[in-house]
Amino acid sequence: MTSTSLPDSLIATLPGSSYTDPQIFAQEQERIFETMWFCVARASDLAKPGAFRTVDVGRESILVTRARDNSIRAYFNVCRHRGARLC
Numbered sequence: 001m002t003s004t005s006l007p008d009s010l011i012a013t014l015p016g017s018s019y020t021d022p023q024i025f026a027q028e029q030e031r032i033f034e035t036m037w038f039c040v041a042r043a044s045d046l047a048k049p050g051a052f053r054t055v056d057v058g059r060e061s062i063l064v065t066r067a068r069d070n071s072i073r074a075y076f077n078v079c080r081h082r083g084a085r086l087c
Contacts, residue, residue: 034057049070062075062076063076063077
């Protein structure tokens with residue numbers, strides 16, 4: 001190791017602008033949050049049929065609910081006919 005180099009255990013981080021740039025944020029939303037599954041609620045958060053919660057995932061609002069058959073389902077939180085938010 002020379003006086004001007006960093007040890008291999010240290011890696012460079014992103015520049016500060018990467019954390020505040022709106023274009024980078026939009027790319028992260030599109031490439032990360034809108035392309036893969038991830039946990040937004042626990043089953044215990046929806047204790048009985050009819051229970052629901054809304055969660056913002058990226059640029060979308062998601063409605064997570066427990067159905068009558070006790071299954072948990074997720075939908076876009078928007079009316080397909082009028083485009084209005086449901087909950």
